[in-house]
Amino acid sequence: MNSNRPGVLILSHCGFSFLEDLKEQLQRRQLRCFVLTSLPLAEHVPARLEQIQVWADRLYTADSHQLKLEDVNNALQTLHKSGEQVTCCISVWEGYRHLMAAANAALGTYDIDAQQALALRNKLNVRNQLADAGLSQARAHALTAPVLQTLQAQSARYFIKPIHGIASYAAFPLREDTTWKALETLRLASVEDTVYASAFNDGLQFMAEDYIAGQEFSFETLLIDGQAHVVAIHEKYEVTETADTVLEDSCTTPPASLDQAQIAAGLQWLEKVLTCMALRWGCYHIEARFTGQHWDLIEINPRVGGSLISHSVEAVTHGHSMLSLWLDLLLASQDDHAPRDALAQQLNAFQWQADGISAQSVATFFRVYFAQPGTLSSVALNELPLAPTVKHILLKAGDVIPAHAREVFLGQLLWAFDRSRQAEELERLAHLSATALDIRYEPGTP
Template sequence: MANYGVLILSHCGFSFAEDLIATIKSRGLQAFVLSSLPLPEHGEARLEKLRGLAQAVLSSDSHVLNIEDVERAIAVLQASGRSIRACISVWEGYRALMAHANQRLGVGDLPSQRIDFLRDKFAVRGELYRTGLSRVASRIVTPEVLEALKREGGRYFIKPARGIASYGAFRLTAETTWERLDAIAQHAQEDTVYQSALGEDVTFVAEDFLEGAEFSFEVLASKGAVHVVGLHEKCELTEANGTVLEDSCTSPPASIAASDIAAGLDWLRAVFAQLQLDWGCFHVEARFDGARWDLIEINPRVGGSLISQSVKALNGEAGMLELWLAVLLEQADGAQYAGLSSMLGRLAYKDDGAAPTSLATFFRVYFAAPGQIESIEVRTDGRRPVVEQILLKAGDVVEDTPRESFLGQLLWRMTRDERDASLNDLLVESASAIDVRYRTPSLALETQS
């Protein structure tokens, strides 16, 4: 299988590229990377680093990939004698391109049109509302609609219709103005990294505010079967700088019973059936108010931060990246992946809501405030994390933008009993586990429980 490999679509040279390359190589395959042009601060050095890791690295002359770039990369690789088994991308803005490539390669995936539909939060909410799978109404925001919602005095959540990474998502308040929305949209147009994912015309939607605790289902769909191999409860949410940040998660959920999880699994399968989601990997965000589940959004990709590593820490076998890749490769080499269906069934939550193992994880994501970093280090007096990732360094400058700026992330693993006994302590102790100091003043975060 010397010339067999997987094509990675990388945004500006990143998008979990190192993780994907390592996962592909662990399968005995070559990694082929197609990247859009890296940002000036990374430039050719970033592509050189990828060339040292992957067997082939191609790049475009634009910061955003398009169908022509993908077609050209497939042609170049095949002309050089390489066989592409599948295409994968964790950058949501390229998910439809990935589907297009897989269709060209004869690999089962969602149609690109279905992915475009999923990324339209207004359209998805409308279909689920009409079919009774969501109680939340949604409307396109105009200056007139915004003022009407403020006069009504209800609870609403504002977000881009085609959003990514919580960009410009926040609760409506009496102080929310059309000028604020217009400023976020303008900033999106100027944001090289996020502009293509948000679209050229940033439209906002207002949704009835969902009550309850927030969770994420980590889902793999293969041959029409839906497997939930992870379920994370979001322990803390922070509202800061025009967006909502997810600070910490634990899995399995700590605040709900197995019967509640079972109801969530039933609801999720009904949603997937209604939306015809029978292939792929999904990060589904939802809320549970103690009686009913409802959707926040469906992301047709692996969850961000440490979601994939958390799933692997829980089952001891494979993370989301590895499992998604296996679902794609199963079609090219059915004999090698003959046991995948039974493996997914074994690693998934049972119909009665039982978790697949007795282990638990807790992870915290740390976000940077605007300013220049003077120093940064990990400080833990008690239990050491099993995964440590520091993403910034001294001297880095964090811009003031309406999107999350990642500082680092830590993950702890323990038995579920240990987690249940120590979760409150973990929440407090982990909050200061990454010590960061700024040379210039930074904005304080306003934590919302």
């Protein structure tokens, strides 16, 4: 039996993708929860599906590890025939962003176009489009063996990444010892990565772009009728570039190394980027670097940021997580302008203003812990003089971590504190958090 309450369709990848967080947001709004998930990995069947079945009002499972448009259309048709009212569709898995957009178009909910979602994921085209518009000082080249050889013969610095990528998978600076054979090895390995393989379109293809030096930041942005509302700016406080990927170890907001004028310049540049890409609607996690002289793009993600970005936004806005705000935007995205105007007015109270200031009184710091290949024997939170506000331990004893060219999240911790104490707290937490988790591996783990 269904009810008269409307609901939201969540597109889940392999049974996860912030499902519990989204469920909580829907329950808070007294909305029904409809889940369409791709097939979970073998080690999560049937347990994960049974977990979701307990709280989802409707659960549909595809027969493969990757959702297709046909799966989404079938779910919508089944829900409609069952008498369910679907208000909108949401997915935090970037590989399904175009499917979410297509579903919202069918439901009459404002969203970006499905083709726009796909176009944003082509990092080669986005880079060169912005370069043509004078908004990026870097250019990108599709990599082949001869192109790789040509670039290595030059004195300039380059950065290699997949044209369609996700989670810093196989993204790293070009080195003298980088070989085409090594890239082919990464490409072949990506095919075997069941969870991430779908994010690479028709297989991993590499590009090389001019290296962008400087500190990295992200703008957590909501677009309403073409008006950008930046609700948080995160600084990637510690970043590690390894041989095969880039690890974003810790983040803080507000940005610690920028002054008001530099933030204002970043916001102005961001507005131009959004206009250039013809974006007028949606939720975005936009990564950029400030070189000391100018701002330049890393990538535009048409979704909430990963890790604890959403929780960090919740702390600095006193209760409005990025997931919650995105859901509010989707629910306000009907023909009536009143809900959209009300949301824009709400965001104005805590967003970053064009002059580079915000009224936010809370700062955050969070650290992500990455697993190394091997078998975990134990993971525990050490006793700390300052307890974290948010604690997520994602792996457990006995879990086996394969060797992939991407990060494997083990856990994450977030601290919130008064913005006036940010400088001293950052120095303290950067040291304290490094050993906050006691992580141990079985003998034989490298």
